[in-house]
Amino acid sequence: MTASDTARPVADPGSPSPPTTRTRRRAGRHTWRRALRRDWQLYSLAVLPLLFFLVFRYLPMLGNVIAFRRFQPGGSVFGERWVGLRYIRMFLSDPTFWDVFTNTLVLGLLTLLSCFPLPIVLALLLNELRSRRLKRFVQSVSYLPHFLSIVIVAAMVMQLVSVDGTVNQLVRALGGEAVPFLQQAGWFRTIYVSSEVWQTVGWGTILYLAALTAVDEDLYEAARIDGANRWRQTWHVTLPGIRPTMVTLLILNIGTFMAVGFEKILLLYNPLTYPTADVISTYLFRVGIVSNNFSYAAAIGLFESVIGLTLVLSANAISRRTVGTSLW
Amino acid sequence: MVTIGASTSAPARKQQPGHRPTRGYRVFRVVNAVILTGVVLVTLYPFVTIVARSLSDNAYIVSGKVNLIPRGFNLAAYKAVMADPMFWTSYRNTVVYTAAATAVSLVLTTCYAYVLSKPQLKGRTALVGIAVFTMFFSGGLIPNYILVTSLGLKNTLWAIALPNAISVFNLLVMKAFFESLPVELEEAAAVDGLNTYGILLRIVLPLSKAVLATMFLFYAVSFWNSWFAAFLYMDRMDLFPVTVYLRNLIAGATDATSVGGGLGSASDVVQSAATIQSVTIVLTVLPILAVYPFIQRYFVSGVMLGAVKG
Numbered sequence: 001m002t003a004s005d006t007a008r009p010v011a012d013p014g015s016p017s018p019p020t021t022r023t024r025r026r027a028g029r030h031t032w033r034r035a036l037r038r039d040w041q042l043y044s045l046a047v048l049p050l051l052f053f054l055v056f057r058y059l060p061m062l063g064n065v066i067a068f069r070r071f072q073p074g075g076s077v078f079g080e081r082w083v084g085l086r087y088i089r090m091f092l093s094d095p096t097f098w099d100v101f102t103n104t105l106v107l108g109l110l111t112l113l114s115c116f117p118l119p120i121v122l123a124l125l126l127n128e129l130r131s132r133r134l135k136r137f138v139q140s141v142s143y144l145p146h147f148l149s150i151v152i153v154a155a156m157v158m159q160l161v162s163v164d165g166t167v168n169q170l171v172r173a174l175g176g177e178a179v180p181f182l183q184q185a186g187w188f189r190t191i192y193v194s195s196e197v198w199q200t201v202g203w204g205t206i207l208y209l210a211a212l213t214a215v216d217e218d219l220y221e222a223a224r225i226d227g228a229n230r231w232r233q234t235w236h237v238t239l240p241g242i243r244p245t246m247v248t249l250l251i252l253n254i255g256t257f258m259a260v261g262f263e264k265i266l267l268l269y270n271p272l273t274y275p276t277a278d279v280i281s282t283y284l285f286r287v288g289i290v291s292n293n294f295s296y297a298a299a300i301g302l303f304e305s306v307i308g309l310t311l312v313l314s315a316n317a318i319s320r321r322t323v324g325t326s327l328w
Numbered sequence: 329m330v331t332i333g334a335s336t337s338a339p340a341r342k343q344q345p346g347h348r349p350t351r352g353y354r355v356f357r358v359v360n361a362v363i364l365t366g367v368v369l370v371t372l373y374p375f376v377t378i379v380a381r382s383l384s385d386n387a388y389i390v391s392g393k394v395n396l397i398p399r400g401f402n403l404a405a406y407k408a409v410m411a412d413p414m415f416w417t418s419y420r421n422t423v424v425y426t427a428a429a430t431a432v433s434l435v436l437t438t439c440y441a442y443v444l445s446k447p448q449l450k451g452r453t454a455l456v457g458i459a460v461f462t463m464f465f466s467g468g469l470i471p472n473y474i475l476v477t478s479l480g481l482k483n484t485l486w487a488i489a490l491p492n493a494i495s496v497f498n499l500l501v502m503k504a505f506f507e508s509l510p511v512e513l514e515e516a517a518a519v520d521g522l523n524t525y526g527i528l529l530r531i532v533l534p535l536s537k538a539v540l541a542t543m544f545l546f547y548a549v550s551f552w553n554s555w556f557a558a559f560l561y562m563d564r565m566d567l568f569p570v571t572v573y574l575r576n577l578i579a580g581a582t583d584a585t586s587v588g589g590g591l592g593s594a595s596d597v598v599q600s601a602a603t604i605q606s607v608t609i610v611l612t613v614l615p616i617l618a619v620y621p622f623i624q625r626y627f628v629s630g631v632m633l634g635a636v637k638g
Contacts, residue, residue, distance in 0.1 A: 035450035041524035042443050046455060049440035049494060053458055056491045060467020060475055077478050122367065125360050134364075141368045143624060147616050149553035151571045155578045155609050156374045159381065164392040164602065166377055172392065202371065206631050230353050255464060263556050267575065281469070288470045289560065301468035309465045 067299035073292060087299035097300065099275070100283040107265075107279060108257040110193050116253050118197060119204030120246065124234065126205065127212050139209075142202025154267035157195045158182065182268065185275040192268065192277070196261060207245050215241035247325040255312040258304050280304050375613075382406070382606035389602050405603040409611060417566050418573040425558070425569055426551040429489035433547045434540070436493050437502055442528055444499070445506035463496045476561060487561035488554070498546050501634040505539040506532065542630040545623045552616070574608050577601075 036043065062078070067087055069079030091097045122142070129135040145153070161167050161181040168178040181187045219237045228236060262281040269277035280300060288297025312327075320326035349357075377395055385400025393399055409415055443449065444456055467475075472491060481487040509532065517531045533540065555571035562568055568576070580601070 032450060039446075039449055039524075042446060042449060045439040045524070045528070046443040049436045049443075050455075050458070052436055052490070052493050053462065056472075056475070056493070057462040057467065060471035061465070063467055063471030063474060066471070066474070071474075077474055125364060128357070128360055129364065130357075138364050138368055140621070140624060141371050143628070144620060145371060147549060147553075147620060147624075147627075148613060149555060149571050151553075151555045151575045151578075152609055152613055155574060155605060156378060158578055159378060159602070159606060159609075160374060162602070164390055164394075166373075166395050169392050169395060178392070198371065198374075202367075206628055210632050229350065230356070266556075267578070285469060289473060294470055294474060298468065298470040301470050305465055305468050312464050 064298055064302045064305075066295050067302045069295065071295045071298075073294065079295065083295075087296050088303075090296060091300050091303070096278075096283065097280075100278045100280050103276060104258065104260060104279040104281075106276075107189060107192060108260045110189060111196055111260060112253055112257065114193055114197050115200050115204065116250060118201045120208055120242075122201055123205040123208035123212060124238065126209065127238075139202070139205070142205070144202070145199040146203035148199070150263045151267060153195060153199055154264060157191060157268060161187075161191060182270070183272045185273045185277070188269065188273045188277040192261065192265065195264070195268075204249075207249065208242055211242040211245040212238065243323065244325045247319050247323055248327065251312065251315045251319060251327055254315040255308065257311055258308040375617075378606050378609050381602060382610045384603065386603050405607040406611075409604060409607045414565060415570070415573060415608070415611075418568045418570045421567060422552060422569040422571070425485050425488050426548055428485050429492075429551045430544060430547045432489045433493050433495070433498075433551075434543060437495070437499050437543060437547075438533075438540070440494065441499050441502035442506055442532065444503045447507075459494070459496050459499055473560065482561050483563055483567060488551070488557045491557065492550075492554075495546070495550070497634055498543055498630075501546075501630055502539055502543060504633055505536060509535055538626075539630075539633075542626045542633075545626050546630060549616070549623070549627075570612050574605075574612055577605055577608055 066079040068082060068084060070081050070083050071079040126135055126138060129138070159165055163178045163180055167181065172178060179187070181191060215238060219241070220233055223233045223237050259281060260279055262279070262285075265277055265279055265282050266285065269282065281304065284297040284300040284304070287293045287300065316326050380396055380398045381389055381394050382405060383398035383401055383403070384394045385402055388394050388399035440455075440459070444452060444459075446452065449455075476482065476487050476491060481490065513531055513535070514527050517527045522530065553571065555569065555575055558567070558569050558572045559575065562572070
C-alpha cells in the first residue's frame, strides 16, 4: 500500500498534509495550467474520443429540440421555428401512442419477469453440478445464442414457428390444426419472450456464477452446524451472498426497460400483430423514418428516453436506501 | 489483479465430509441433471433443425416432415445461394465494415481508456462522467438519423463505424485493465525519456495483448452481427452486409425464388423460401460457430473484468 503510494507521482510533491480549501481555490487556475503543461500529451489522446462523444452522443441529445420545433427535411438539423408543446400534445392525444405505450409496458414487464430471475435459477442449478467438465459444457452451450445476430435469431424463430416448422409439427402430432403463429397477435408476446429467454438466459449466468464462487465457504459450514439442509443453505447463505449482483443487474435491466427489443420486434412483427407487438420504439421508427414526421417522432423518442432515465435513477435511489447497493 | 482468460467456472460446492447426502438431495441431483440436459437440448435444437431444413428437399419441408434429420437430402439450395453474386457481395461488405469499424473503435477506445486510467490526471472525473452518462441517456433514433444523414455519411461505411465507435462498457473494461497494470514500469520508462505516446505504444500496449484481444472480439462480433445501422443508412443492395441480405430474405423484400435463378436453365430446381432461408442462416452463422469455441473465454473474462469495476 505505502509502496505504491510513494511510487505514484503526486501532484504537489513535498506537501504531505492535505491543502486547505483556501489555498486550493487560489491555486485552482494555476494547477489547471500546470496540469495542461505537464499532461498535454495525455489530454491530446482524449481529443478524438471526446469529439466522438460530443458529435455522436451529445449533439443528438441537443437535436431533440426538434421535438419543440418544426423540422423540415433538408433544412436545419435543429428545426426551423418553435412550436412549443405542439408535438407533445399531439402524441398525448394520439390513441395509437397509448396502445404502443401499453404494449411497451407489458412486453417490458414480461421480459423483466422472465429474463431477470431465470439466469439466477440456472446459475444455482449449475452451481450444484459436481462434475466440472459437465458444468463447463452446459455453460459453453448456453452462452452460444448470445453470439448470434438478432437477424439470425429472428430468422430461426420464423422457421421454428412457421406452418411447417417444429412447433406446428408438435401441434399436429397432438391432433391440433397448424397455427400461423406470427400472423396472430395473441401469440406475439409468447414468441418474443421465449426467444428472448433462449438468447439471453445462459449468458446472464456469468456474473452470478462468479459471485457464487465468492460466497464464503465458512458460512456454509456454520449453516451446516446449525442443522441447515441444502435448500436452507441456498436460501440463507447463497442468495444473500449474491444479492449485490442481483440488485445491480436488476437496476441495469430496468434501465433498458423502455427500449424493449426494438430490433427484434422490428424483424418479427407485421401489421397483423401490431395490436400486441408494436412498441414505442417501433412506432416512432415508422412515424419518423418511414413517414418522415421527424419532429413528432423525436417528441415520442424524448419521452421514451426521459422515462428510461427516470426509471434507472429511481431504481438506483430505492436500492441504495433499502439494500445499500447502487450503481454509483 | 485480474488475469484475463483465466478459468471462470466456479469450483463445485464441496460435499461435506462425513455427511451422506440426504435422499431429498440425491433426488434433486437427478432432477437437476435432467433440467440441465433439457437446457442444452433446447439451446441446440434450433441449430440442428435449421441445418436439417437446409439440406432437405423442399417437398418434405412444406409437408412439415423435417425436424432433426434431413429428408430428401440434397445440396441444391446451397448451390443456389452460393451462385447468387449478391450473397458474396454482402458477405464481402460485412468483412470490410467489420474490419474498418473494429479498427476505429479499438483506437478510440484504447486512447480514451488510457487517459481515464491515470488517477492523477486533472479533470479525469469529468471525462469519465461524459462517457458514463451516455449509458443511461441517449439522443434517440430520430436525432441520430438526422445527424448521420446531414453529415453526408449515408451509403458510406462511416455510417456504421462512427456512430457506435466507442462502447462505454468496453471502455470501462479497458480502463479497469490499464488501472491494474503496475505504475512502476511506466515511471521507469518516463525516467528513460519516453514520452506519453511512447509509453503507451511500447510499454502499455505490449502488456495489454490479452485485453486488446478481448476488445477486438467484443467489437468485431458486435459489428459482424449488426444490421440496423446498415438497414437504416444503406440504400443500395450492393452495400448491404450479409445480415441485411438475410433480413430482406426473411422479410420477403427480395423475391426468394429469384435466388435460384443463378442455376440458369435448371427449371426443375425451384427453390422455396424455406430452404433458401435455412441455407442463408447456416452460411451466415457458420463463421461465428467456427470461432466460438476459441473466443468464448475472452468474452467471459471481459464481462467479469467489466463487472469488477462497473
